Each structure stands twice: as C-alpha cells, then as structure tokens.
C-alpha cells in the first residue's frame with residue numbers, strides 16, 4: 001500500500017521547535033522588535049447584550065478599545081516569509097453565548113481569487129491551545145504534546161459565500177471548450193472526489209476550523225462551527241470571527257472569568273503569501289470577563305445639541321418676529 | 331540537511347530527507363531520434379486524465395520543439411538561468427572521473443537544492459511559478475529550427491546539422507529525489523515504496539503550489555476548480571495491474587503504449603537496499619541506461635535524479651546536448667548510431683507490447699547486411715529479441731528485420 005516519507009518526528013522535532021523558538025526570540029529581541037508577549041498584552045473580551053454578526057465595520061466596535069498586536073515574519077520553518085504587515089488591531093466581545101473576535105489590518109489590495117497558478121488569497125487566522133492541553137503549546141502550529149485550534153478566514157471563501165464559487169472561467173469568460181466528457185461526474189474533480197475541504201464549492205462559513213500539532217499537520221477539524229465575515233474598506237480588512245463560547249466536543253471552550261492564549265496571523269495574497277509565508281504574532285491573553293462594554297456617548301451628541309439649540313433659537317426669533325409684524329398691522 | 335547519493339551526478343548532494351528508496355522504480359527510455367511529434371501520447375494522457383473543467387491548461391504529457399518551444403514557456407531556460415545566477419560559470423562536469431557509480435563523471439556545479447542555499451533562499455530548491463500566459467500555447471514554436479534564416483541555411487549533414495530542431499517528449503520524471511516532494515510543507519506528496527511513483531495526496535494538498543514552484547520540470551499543475559495541484563500519476567492502475575485490461579500484470583502507461591513513433595519503452599527497475607540499481611543487464615531499461623549508456627537523464631544537473639531517459643538526437647550540436655543531457659551525450663550518440671548487436675535487438679522491443687518487459691533474451695540470426703557509419707563498417711544481423719514478463723512468461727518476440735509479406739499480383743490495388 002501507499003505510504004509517505006515523512007521527516008522524523010518526536011524528540012528531535014520537539015527540540016528543533018524549542019531551539020527555533022529561542023532563536024526567533026533572540027533575533028527579534030536583537031532587532032528591537034517587541035513581539036507580543038503573553039505577560040504584556042491582554043485583549044479584554046467584555047460582554048454586550050448583542051453583537052452585530054454581519055458587519056465588521058458596525059458602530060458597535062467603536063465602543064471597544066482596540067489592542068495593537070505586533071506581527072513579524074515566520075522564520076522558523078519552511079516556507080518562511082511574510083512580515084509585510086506590522087500589526088493587527090484586535091477587538092473582542094461576547095454576548096454570553098458567543099465569542100466575537102475582530103481582527104483588523106491594512107492591505108492595499110483585496111485578493112480574493114484563487115483562479116490562476118499565481119493567485120493567492122488574503123487570509124487571517126486566530127490560534128488557540130487545543131481543548132484539553134495541559135500546557136501552553138508552541139505558538140508555531142502547536143507541538144506533538146500540545147496541539148492548537150486554528151480559525152482560518154479566507155478572502156476567497158468570503159467571495160464564495162457572497163457571490164458563489166469562482167474558477168478561472170470568471171477571469172477568462174471567452175474560454176472556448178468543445179466539451180467536457182463526463183461533465184458533472186465529480187470523480188474527475190479529483191480534490192473534490194477525495195473529500196478535500198479546499199475543493200468544496202460551497203461553504204457554510206468563510207472561516208475554516210482547523211487543528212494542528214506540529215508544522216505540516218494542519219487538518220480540517222471534524223466540526224465546522226466557526227462563523228464570521230470579512231470586509232475590506234479603504235485599504236483595511238476587518239475580519240470578524242464568531243463561535244459559541246462553549247465549543248463542540250474536542251474544541252476549546254471559553255467562559256466568562258476565564259483566560260486563554262490566542263495568536264494571530266495574516267496573509268497578503270498578492271505577495272504570494274500562503275502557508276508559512278505569513279505575518280504572525282506570539283500568544284497574547286484573551287481575558288473573558290463578565291464586565292459590560294460601556295457605550296461611549298455618541299460623538300455626534302454635542303453637535304446635535306448645538307444644532308438643536310441653533311434651530312430652536314432661530315424658531316423663537318422667527319415666531320417673535322411674526323408676532324411683532326402682526327402687532328404693527330393691527 | 332542530510333546528504334544523499336545521486337549517481338547521475340556521481341556524488342552526494344543535499345536533500346531534505348535522508349535516503350529511502352523504493353523496491354522498484356518506474357522508468358522509461360524515450361528515443362528522441364524517432365519521435366514524429368504526432369502528439370498521440372499527449373492526447374492519450376489528456377483523454378484519460380485531464381479532460382475535465384479546470385484542467386484545460388494541463389498537459390501531463392507534452393511534446394515540445396527544442397530549442398525554442400517549451401511548456402510552460404521557457405521552463406528549462408528559466409531554471410538554467412536561476413542556476414547560473416547561483417553559480418556563475420560554475421555549472422560544470424568533471425567527465426574524467428567516470429566510474430560505475432558515477433557513469434557520467436562528477437558534476438561540480440550546483441543542483442537546484444544547493445543553489446537555493448547558495449542564494450540564501452529559505453526554500454528547499456530554487457524555482458518560480460509560471461504565469462497563466464506561460465501555460466498557454468503548449469506547442470509554441472512548433473517545428474521552429476535554430477538558424478532558419480536563408481543566409482544561415484546549409485545542406486544538412488551529420489554529425490551536426492547547422493539548422494536544427496528536435497522534439498522533446500516530457501512527462502513527470504518520478505524522480506528519485508523529487509523537488510516537488512521536498513518542497514511540500516505538508517508532506518502531501520509521496521513516493522510510493524513499491525514502484526517509486528510520485529503522487530500528490532489530493533486530500534491533503536492545500537493548494538500552496540510549492541511543488542509547482544520548485545519542480546524544475548514544471549510538471550505539477552494547479553487546478554482552479556479544485557484549488558489544489560495535480561500531476562502525472564504514471565497511470566498507476568496500469569503499473570499495478572489493476573486496470574481491467576491488464577489482467578493483473580503490470581502494463582505500460584497510456585502515453586507510452588499509444589506512441590505511434592515507437593519511441594517509448596517503459597518498465598520497472600529493481601532498486602537494491604542501498605539505493606543502487608540492482609545489476610540486471612537482461613532488463614531492457616537497465617541495459618540501455620547503465621550498460622550501453624545510450625539513454626541519458628534530462629537535465630541531470632537539476633539534481634532530482636529523474637527517471638525518464640533519452641536517447642539524444644544525433645543531429646543536434648553537441649554543446650546543446652551536453653547542457654541538456656550531461657557529458658554522456660557524445661558516447662550515447664556514438665553507440666546509437668552504430669549499435670551493438672544486442673542494442674540493435676533491444677531497440678526492436680519498443681512498442682511491441684503493452685505489457686512491461688522485465689527481461690529480454692536475444693536469439694542470434696543470420697547476417698543481413700553491412701553499413702558504413704562514420705567511416706566504420708557496421709554489420710547488421712537479423713537477430714530476434716524475446717521479451718518476458720515478471721513471471722518469466724514470453725510476451726513478445728520480434729526480429730530486427732520486419733517480416734515481409736508479399737501480397738502477390740492477385741491482390742494488387744485491393745484493400
């Protein structure tokens with residue numbers, strides 16, 4: 001039967017990860033880049049009675065204090081690269097039932113097509129320690145003793161959800177083909193026939209739920225229960241990840257009063273970024289609290305009051321004027 | 331990174347994984363001299379494996395006109411340029427050191443793996459992603475010769491034509507040290523231990539296209555309808571004998587068995603535990619590649635140890651052939667132009683059966699003539715080559731002289 005040649009695993013690999021992490025820590029320190037450290041950075045997840053699920057640019061998020069988390073290039077395993085996005089701006093909330101994480105970063109181009117050999121999609125991810133881990137996993141895709149759960153949003157999947165699955169036919173509308181024999185038989189859409197989730201033409205969500213326990217082990221999770229939406233406006237992506245606080249069996253669960261680690265990554269498709277070629281953070285703390293999000297007074301309020309005052313004043317003057325005029329006539 | 335032994339380079343080289351060899355290795359010999367560029371092979375593959383939506387640009391088998399043609403365009407020149415950048419002027423062979431373990435001498439330049447390190451790349455190998463434009467017009471520059479201007483034309487004469495082109499038939503080389511496999515960060519590409527066939531796991535591939543980028547032969551291809559990569563699968567059901575018409579016996583692939591020009595012979599090479607080919611001069615592929623050294627690997631300097639071997643075209647200027655097939659090209663042409671009795675017989679095996687010939691025997695026949703080749707007299711004998719399958723069963727018998735059938739006056743002008 002078929003078998004794979006894989007790199008030797010176990011102790012050597014674990015050691016390599018630890019060493020590599022040490023090297024990266026030393027290098028980033030040397031370069032003066034302060035990676036997000038779990039001691040230093042906390043993202044507060046406060047409560048709100050309801051959180052808008054469809055619009056990452058909703059005014060609701062103005063009430064949430066953003067936290068900037070530094071990103072750097074992935075330099076530990078091949079393929080290396082990224083580092084083109086310096087930081088993600090994070091906001092988070094919960095409504096007692098669901099966890100909402102909003103990741104925002106700048107990107108001049110929207111890359112949502114995977115329709116040619118050279119086109120790659122923009123993407124963003126959040127990573128948590130996997131359910132049942134007794135120690136903090138390596139933030140680099142976990143390690144054999146402690147895995148990670150990854151929520152991966154793809155601009156291409158967002159486009160699939162919004163306007164349907166697109167292939168190179170959309171780009172080359174005039175492509176002429178006499179016939180596709182056995183068209184409609186998915187046997188010949190090989191990835192699809194093999195059950196590859198990347199080949200699926202319909203997605204319930206633009207966010208893929210994944211697990212990993214070392215480089216190269218990323219695998220689609222059994223339960224796909226992470227929702228979300230990503231929108232691009234004026235050179236910024238905002239991607240909202242949504243999942244129930246209590247995860248499905250095998251997924252990490254969150255609860256008010258609890259704390260978890262979370263790391264973040266983004267990919268710029270037009271830079272050829274995919275896989276390990278990404279801008280990535282280290283773990284920060286997600287502090288899930290029972291505290292409520294305080295609505296900031298609307299920034300329009302003073303203007304409205306002033307406007308109302310002026311209009312009111314003018315009205316009084318006008319009424320006064322009319323009466324004065326009438327009196328003259330009498 | 332471990333060192334592995336690459337016999338085609340006559341030296342160890344660095345590779346991502348340590349040596350681990352299959353029991354048998356899928357391999358073939360393509361006789362460039364005979365190809366008529368009919369593209370039957372190309373269509374045999376297309377109509378079997380790549381006829382569906384999203385595969386419009388995919389030609390797992392393609393035949394291109396050298397020196398200008400290429401699919402994707404200029405795939406080889408692009409890679410040679412990258413190598414030259416990594417090792418300016420250093421891509422050389424030391425042909426004096428030829429031994430059985432290093433039949434072409436030693437390559438002293440850099441492989442695609444070593445070049446990546448030399449350029450400070452963090453990839454396993456140098457490479458690039460061809461654009462959509464480069465995947466179009468798969469037969470670009472068809473039949474376009476070098477030196478085709480009128481002022482350059484001369485009467486053609488061997489050993490080297492001044493105005494020349496030739497056809498290069500290409501499939502995945504099912505390399506011993508595949509760059510595609512090394513490049514895949516997910517280990518979604520594997521080399522089968524039973525036959526050395528290199529496959530992409532269509533379930534695990536995530537469409538990162540590192541294989542497309544780093545295969546120097548540009549044989550993995552990306553498919554937009556499934557968003558993952560695909561490549562030549564060496565028609566593995568036929569190699570396994572699981573294709574219904576193979577009746578359980580290993581059978582040559584579609585592109586091989588369809589070859590109209592009878593240029594292709596494909597089989598399986600037995601590989602020893604140490605990774606060296608088990609000595610077997612009675613296997614037709616072993617005999618042509620290792621004994622006669624009449625068939626050579628394509629761009630061996632890339633370092634992947636490709637397993638499709640070519641009998642180089644006789645009429646092509648030698649420097650071009652040295653670049654493409656290494657320093658063995660001169661000797662290969664010499665042996666092909668005036669073949670030994672045994673080689674002459676083995677050359678008759680091409681396209682006589684779809685079954686894989688594991689062993690051959692030659693039964694001597696009578697002398698049928700003499701020829702003058704490059705000032706030397708060559709005798710021609712009507713020997714008979716007999717091919718046997720892996721169970722020792724005779725599957726083919728073919729004499730050097732094609733049998734002549736006289737239809738007689740009664741059947742003149744009839745069909």
Ligand code: SF4
Nearest residue numbers: 502503505509510545
């Ligand atoms: S020719 Fe390319 S695709 Fe085929 S095995 Fe070699 S490196 Fe891989």
Ligand code: SF4
Nearest residue numbers: 375562564565583585
């Ligand atoms: S071996 Fe099979 S899959 Fe590969 S090119 Fe030939 S016909 Fe196509």
Ligand code: SF4
Nearest residue numbers: 365368369371589591
């Ligand atoms: S079928 Fe044979 S002769 Fe025809 S193009 Fe292919 S390799 Fe050449």
